[in-house]
Amino acid sequence: MWNDERDGRREHEGVARALNASGAPDRRIWNGHAWREEDSWQYTGLVTFDLRSGAPAALRAECQCTWHGPSHPVSDSPAKAAVAVKADWEKHLAAKTEAMYPVDVADDLDDLFGRLYSLAQQQPLATLAALRELEGRTEPLRVVAVARARYRKEPWQKLADALGVTRQSAWEKYQFAGNPEDVEAAYAKTVPHLDLDGQQSATTWR
Incomplete structure (x- = not known):
């Protein structure tokens, strides 16, 4: 076995x-x-x-x-x-x-949404603001992930499977992810990364 x-x-x-x-x-x-x-x-x-x-x-x-x-x-x-x-x-x-995220990430997501659920019971407006912030960071990070996958020559079908959409839908929505300027703009909206000199770097998606 x-x-x-x-x-x-x-x-x-x-x-x-x-x-x-x-x-x-x-x-x-x-x-x-x-x-x-x-x-x-x-x-x-x-x-x-x-x-x-x-x-x-x-x-x-x-x-x-x-x-x-x-x-x-x-x-x-x-x-x-x-x-x-x-x-x-x-x-x-x-x-x-291949597209299965690590257990510790799954645990963190469960913890985050558990906390948001509890917050929604006590502070619904604060929860809505937190969800708005989460949504604002999610799509740019998705763009970065697509760009990284395409940089690694992953086929569109694999990206579509990971996104849970059709290949056509994935291509129509994220074909621009091959443009470095667009990706770096999206990267700037995600969690900052630092290069070896301590400066924020937008090119580490490659």
Whole structure:
């Protein structure tokens, strides 16, 4: 079983699933050394006792998020097939977690919005002012992030997926983010950064 524990996350766990000759799962996984029976793995994450002898027909990578990869014939080397299916899972993981922000950021966001919710009960006008300030900083920072992603040659489809919009919408709204002057103007509205000389720098988005 493979775990993704980056930033303390456990949303994605993978296994090398055994398949029979018809391509159906046969309730075994390859644990790196031997075949094991899985016990409701997708619900409990538990793997129990050895089951049956002999190798199944194929292996495929499966993730706890319900994704599964292509099948790889086992032949006489389960370990060789397991290397291929783990590589499939790692590619899946890389794609799924590329736009996943760190756990500490998620915790900070939860704390911020929890505080704003409490403030709204006592000081609704102050909350509205705080939200206005938040919105004023969010869009410029979004522009900076798009510009940074485009500088790294990220395709528009990946940006659209991260933004939660269509590719066309992302391009129409942020195509100007390739213009350094526009991006630096947006950068100036976000949290200031300092260069090595202690001066505010608007070019660190690159």
